[in-house]
Amino acid sequence: MNFYAIRAIYLFELARTWRTLLQSIATPVITTSLYFVVFGSAIGSSMTQVHGVSYGAFIIPGLIMLALLTESISNASFGIYMPKYSGTIYEILSAPVSYLEILIGYVGAAATKSIILGLIILLTARLFVDFEILHPFWMVAFLILTAVTFSLFGFIIGVWADGWEKLQIVPALIVTPLTFLGGSFYSINMLPPVWQTVTLFNPVVYLISAFRWSFYGVSDVSVGISLAMILGFLALCIGAVAWIFKSGYRLKN
Amino acid sequence: MPLRQGGCVQPVISIQQLSKVYASGHTALQTINLDIHKGEIFALLGPNGAGKTTLISIICGIVNPGTGKVLVDGHDIISDYRAARARIGLVPQELFNEGFESVLATVKFTRGLFGKPANPAYIEQLLRDLSLWDKKDARIFELSGGMKRRVMIAKALSHEPQILFLDEPTAGVDVELRRDMWNMVRGLRERGVTIILTTHYIEEAEEMADRIGVISKGEIILVEDKAALMHKLGKKQLTLHLQQPLTHIPEALANNYPLELADSGHALVFTFDVQREHTGIAELLKDLAQQGIDFKDLQSSQSSLEDIFVNLVRSRA
Numbered sequence: 001m002n003f004y005a006i007r008a009i010y011l012f013e014l015a016r017t018w019r020t021l022l023q024s025i026a027t028p029v030i031t032t033s034l035y036f037v038v039f040g041s042a043i044g045s046s047m048t049q050v051h052g053v054s055y056g057a058f059i060i061p062g063l064i065m066l067a068l069l070t071e072s073i074s075n076a077s078f079g080i081y082m083p084k085y086s087g088t089i090y091e092i093l094s095a096p097v098s099y100l101e102i103l104i105g106y107v108g109a110a111a112t113k114s115i116i117l118g119l120i121i122l123l124t125a126r127l128f129v130d131f132e133i134l135h136p137f138w139m140v141a142f143l144i145l146t147a148v149t150f151s152l153f154g155f156i157i158g159v160w161a162d163g164w165e166k167l168q169i170v171p172a173l174i175v176t177p178l179t180f181l182g183g184s185f186y187s188i189n190m191l192p193p194v195w196q197t198v199t200l201f202n203p204v205v206y207l208i209s210a211f212r213w214s215f216y217g218v219s220d221v222s223v224g225i226s227l228a229m230i231l232g233f234l235a236l237c238i239g240a241v242a243w244i245f246k247s248g249y250r251l252k253n
Numbered sequence: 254m255p256l257r258q259g260g261c262v263q264p265v266i267s268i269q270q271l272s273k274v275y276a277s278g279h280t281a282l283q284t285i286n287l288d289i290h291k292g293e294i295f296a297l298l299g300p301n302g303a304g305k306t307t308l309i310s311i312i313c314g315i316v317n318p319g320t321g322k323v324l325v326d327g328h329d330i331i332s333d334y335r336a337a338r339a340r341i342g343l344v345p346q347e348l349f350n351e352g353f354e355s356v357l358a359t360v361k362f363t364r365g366l367f368g369k370p371a372n373p374a375y376i377e378q379l380l381r382d383l384s385l386w387d388k389k390d391a392r393i394f395e396l397s398g399g400m401k402r403r404v405m406i407a408k409a410l411s412h413e414p415q416i417l418f419l420d421e422p423t424a425g426v427d428v429e430l431r432r433d434m435w436n437m438v439r440g441l442r443e444r445g446v447t448i449i450l451t452t453h454y455i456e457e458a459e460e461m462a463d464r465i466g467v468i469s470k471g472e473i474i475l476v477e478d479k480a481a482l483m484h485k486l487g488k489k490q491l492t493l494h495l496q497q498p499l500t501h502i503p504e505a506l507a508n509n510y511p512l513e514l515a516d517s518g519h520a521l522v523f524t525f526d527v528q529r530e531h532t533g534i535a536e537l538l539k540d541l542a543q544q545g546i547d548f549k550d551l552q553s554s555q556s557s558l559e560d561i562f563v564n565l566v567r568s569r570a
Contacts, residue, residue, distance in 0.1 A: 002335070008365025012358075019353060087349030091408065094313040094343055095366040096335040252317050 009105025076154030
């Protein structure tokens with residue numbers, strides 16, 4: 001195992017975050033804070049409780065998940081796309097480093113950044129509303145699992161993209177709508193029965209439901225099914241990445 | 254000079270039956286067989302699109318090979334890629350860099366990537382040798398083109414490679430940097446580093462290289478010791494500056510010697526083969542005297558590597 005290479009990639013990627021602190025950390029924290037102000041305080045104060053939880057507290061897991069998904073994808077896709085764009089990918093490909101080590105470096109850094117961001121948002125939320133975390137172990141486990149899975153997904157997008165537009169298109173047109181419609185701001189039980197069924201085809205529903213369960217012990221779908229869905233998506237991403245590396249798709253040819 | 258073991262030159266890179274066809278259908282390399290000797294400077298010459306960069310990219314791991322095998326210091330570039338790649342440093346043709354990174358950070362990054370522990374003293378010396386130490390904290394986008402090229406070289410040498418690929422390293426580089434670069438190349442060769450370079454400046458290959466390879470249309474058409482190549486393929490010319498201009502070459506001379514008139518008839522050019530034992534110069538001078546043609550000066554010149562290269566590639570076109 002080339003630990004020096006993993007460390008080099010990991011620290012190099014994290015260094016970009018510190019260089020662009022305003023964009024990397026401050027912007028998503030401010031955006032999420034605005035959600036708390038608008039939905040949690042302004043609108044939420046006139047809403048009844050959801051699953052026995054105040055609306056302001058109810059949306060916290062969804063908002064963290066929203067930031068976690070988008071930032072994991074964004075960090076990982078940008079991380080691998082940038083060397084492709086600038087041409088510096090040549091030194092990654094010519095180094096004595098395995099695909100697994102490349103992956104650990106890039107995906108590890110992207111996941112670390114989004115987990116730090118998720119925890120900052122969690123602390124920020126505390127300034128606006130009181131909440132509790134019933135299952136802290138599972139909260140951290142879902143946080144890490146989701147960050148890693150969607151960082152892998154972002155890595156795939158970064159390899160696939162051959163222009164800035166493609167880099168943005170999947171997060172903007174698919175991930176963000178799925179996240180908003182995945183129960184970030186509501187329980188799917190609040191939807192008409194037909195839409196409840198349709199919603200179950202949205203994978204993000206399972207992520208948010210499981211994450212919310214780790215906070216308040218309530219969920220829209222079974223935690224076991226949610227965990228299986230996350231692991232299934234993780235396996236799918238690992239398979240896609242393995243194929244990319246084996247074939248050299250958009251990296252070596 | 255190449256290192257020898259038991260009288261045989263030891264190949265540090267061995268390319269066997271290597272070919273490459275891109276997904277587009279373009280055949281970049283036909284069947285390539287080539288040995289690079291340990292400790293030599295090997296110049297790979299070829300016109301644009303000949304396959305030089307593809308060949309280097311395959312050896313370095315950037316492009317997947319088609320068929321064939323490449324061994325680097327005995328290590329297969331596919332099955333034993335770690336050992337193979339750890340020995341190689343690459344300075345690519347283009348100025349690829351992370352513009353917002355500092356010089357020091359990007360050089361340290363490459364050293365780590367190649368599995369080497371931090372060595373601040375070595376990195377400092379490397380940057381000093383390349384006149385980059387004063388710029389170590391500067392972001393790369395702030396540097397001039399020449400300084401960026403130095404950064405690329407520093408990155409390639411950051412992990413102390415045994416083999417250095419220089420793909421058109423002096424393209425767009427000023428005279429001072431070019432001179433510094435070739436001094437550095439000589440220093441590396443003295444330390445036993447094998448250097449493979451491609452260049453458009455053929456006079457540089459002529460000055461620097463131990464051996465020359467010529468690639469055209471994805472095929473190695475010649476590999477030769479430079480001195481032997483110059484001897485084998487080089488032509489010499491004897492130019493006689495005449496006392497009186499000629500309107501035509503007398504038939505007695507034209508039938509026996511390869512002569513041409515130049516400088517509006519004021520010069521007579523005799524081309525001869527350096528390999529021949531008898532060049533025919535003595536006979537020509539006698540015959541000129543018999544014809545009453547006097548000359549006031551004479552000079553000889555030998556064809557350059559560039560002439561040889563152009564002739565080789567043209568003959569294959």
